[in-house]
Amino acid sequence: MASLRSLLPYLRRHPAALAGLVLLTLQVAAIVFAPVLSTHSPVEADPLSSLQPPSLEHWFGTDVSGMDIYSRIIHATRINLLISISAVALALALGVPMGLLIGYYRGIVSSLMMRLFDFIQSFPVFVLGMALVSVMGQEIWNVAIVLAVLFTPMFARLIRAEVLSLRERPFISAARCSGATDFSIMFQHILPNALTPAIVQVSISIGMAILLTAGLSFIGAGVRMPTPEWGLMVSSGAQQMILGVWWVSLFPGLAIVLSVLCFALLGDAVKDLSDPTTRTRQ
Template sequence: MPSDAPIRSSFLRPALVIGLFLLALQLIAIIFAPWIAPFSPIEANPIDSLQTPNAIHWLGTDELGMDIFSRIVFATRVNLLIGFAAVAISLAIGVPIGVLVGYYRGFTGALVMRFFDFIQSFPVFVLGMALVAVLGQEIWSVVIVLCMLFVPMFSRIVRAEVLSLRERPFIAAARCSGAGDFAIMFRHILPNAMTPVIVQISVSIGMAILLTAGLSFIGAGVRLPAPEWGLMVSSGAQQMILGVWWVALFPGLAIVFSVLSFALLSDEAKRLLDTSRPGVRR
């Protein structure tokens, strides 16, 4: 029986501790935002426009007089909602497609993969602007854009695993025991194909947060006055040359720490899964 000492030691790794700490801060901001934020995140107050960080407005105010700290706290809800929703929907769609096209090889599977190639050939920001023009500048428009990027990615990951697993001896044994295709795909193959998917989930959430900020930065994402990190960076970027650095800096740091937390957790999840899962489960 393998020792669980490597698994226990993985929980003491600095990268995991930092990742969990940053994630915990985001979850606290999501749950307790109304109590943490001292001001409304959407109410403008022109009298307080462009105040530097001070005792009242801890991170200063933007050109509309909105408190930056309050907007960053509430923006955590928006950015993580988009990230989690996009990844969850992409998982629900992409994983079954990946299993099916990997198990049933042939013309249909090749056609699906070529369709994914066609979708992924569009630059994400061009696709975002096109969908915003059709669907409107709403949160769910951003989610749809991200799903169109992530569904092919999850499908390809699962398909690659299924192509390898379907030829293993334990699959032949399952067929000999009378198991049908559905049972083989979703009871025997899929559980063994989920390790890279689990790792990719954390990476994709961080990527979704970064892409959401990028779409909002170019005007194809969330619209004012909704609090969103990329939108805040966009509104402050034009003023940095005038010395108004705080409007864009602090939301930019929020993006950095959020993406960093999921990148660290993804790396540690891969280490943990590789340690605790030395072989394929039958």
């Protein structure tokens, strides 16, 4: 309750954070109540209703296959957030202990791991993503695993940088003098103080994962039809844009924009709340 009481005044002072929370609530509602909120089947094609503009029957119109765009956007929220959150969670679970170990134990293994991270991050994201998806297959979980591989070095570097700073602090020396083991020092003393940058990065990384998921699907290296996915929907309507069929790509594109904006705003809010100097000023 105390944390909730401190959060409410913050939201009143920061409308951007409140807007991010509202957008997140709408996405959660779309995930939980997708069958109730959708008006048509998200995967059922109707050639007789192909490329119909927005109307009372089809609120956002239909695509070239006659599938209802509104219903597909609602159900695509599940797919995009499932992939993005799963990928970031896996990257966090892998990157945090890796960064902790290579930051605490410096040596050949640590140097080799850093060079491996340099190698992974030297590739253009889409090129590496396309290569990995083509090898593993265009399945939802494969896309999530590929994104996790791309994000793991980022979390490992964040934790390693914090560990390198914390391991020389006086309270760590005091812990060593008291007989604490390396395991105890790493997980009881260093890790709780090193997690803040990674926690802040989680929200931003989810937005990045949404963009990458949509981008991979847009170029044909992500989720396959007829699975509802925002980037795939934008791609299917891109060819009709020149013919004046704007609704097929516009509405899923707006969904991407609002979802990424949501996590960007929440990332800024988490950063402010985790910064003690900001809390003191407020």
